[in-house]
Amino acid sequence: xxxxxxxxxxxxxxxxxxxxxxxxxxxxxxxxxxxxxxxxxxxxxxxxxxxxxxxxxxxxxxxxxxxxxxxxxxxxxxxxxxxxxxxxxxxxxxxxxxxxxxxxxxxxxxxxxxxxxxxxxxxxxxxxxxxxxxxxxxxxxxxxxxxxxxxxxxxxxxxxxxx
Numbered sequence: 001x002x003x004x005x006x007x008x009x010x011x012x013x014x015x016x017x018x019x020x021x022x023x024x025x026x027x028x029x030x031x032x033x034x035x036x037x038x039x040x041x042x043x044x045x046x047x048x049x050x051x052x053x054x055x056x057x058x059x060x061x062x063x064x065x066x067x068x069x070x071x072x073x074x075x076x077x078x079x080x081x082x083x084x085x086x087x088x089x090x091x092x093x094x095x096x097x098x099x100x101x102x103x104x105x106x107x108x109x110x111x112x113x114x115x116x117x118x119x120x121x122x123x124x125x126x127x128x129x130x131x132x133x134x135x136x137x138x139x140x141x142x143x144x145x146x147x148x149x150x151x152x153x154x155x156x157x158x159x160x161x162x163x
Contacts, residue, residue, distance in 0.1 A: 003133035004140050005126075005160040006110065006147065008102045010078045015098070016041055018068035019048065025064055032057065036091065039065075048079075048096040051087060058084050058092055065096075075155035099154055101128030106152050113150065114143060137163060 019041050026032045026039075035053040039061065042049065048065075052058050062081060069076055080097040087093040102110070107130055111123045114132065121134035121143055134140055144158050 001133050001135065002137045002140055003131055003160075003162050004144065004158050006102070006130040006132065007157050007159055008078070008100060008128070008154045009157060009159075010046075010098055010100050010155075011074060012041075012043055014072045014074050015048075015069065018065060018072050018074060021068045021072075022061065022064050026061065031060075037061070046098040046100060048098065049093070050096070051091055051093040053091055055084055055092055058094060062094075062096075077153060077155045102130065102152075102154060102156075103128075106154060109152065110147065110150075113147075117143070117146065119143060 019039055023039055026037055032052075035057060037052040037057065038050070040049045041047075050058060050061055052061060066076055066079075069079065078099050080099055082095050082097065084092045084094040104125075107125045107128075110130055111125060114121065114123045119134070119139050119142065120136075121132050121139050124131045124133070132140060132143055134143075140161070147156055147158075
């Protein structure tokens, strides 16, 4: 019986490359000279930590990061930017959370959407992913296309397709 898994994962290596490109670009920009700027990626906590001189520079770094992520095909929906807060010595800091996995509420919305289509497939929630199985692979491909058209505020990927 054909099946496919609907997941939400982030290519951490591409994100790491984007952060390294941002660091390289900041080191060459005139407006960031003599300003202590720090960008770190915490893979375990799934968090990007930014510390810089002021809010304007923080927004500039976020814009550069978004551009690099788009260039390296990291979906921007996986990044959740928090508000900046003052830090020590006149700097500001912020954290960008990396969203991975499909939350339970979104899983329930997706399952309800799939069941409402009246296509002969069976969706099943497994932790932070959804497995969809059906008798025909064409039905699975149709579901995949319809899910791509929906907006769930997270990037969806389709992996582990079995015939």
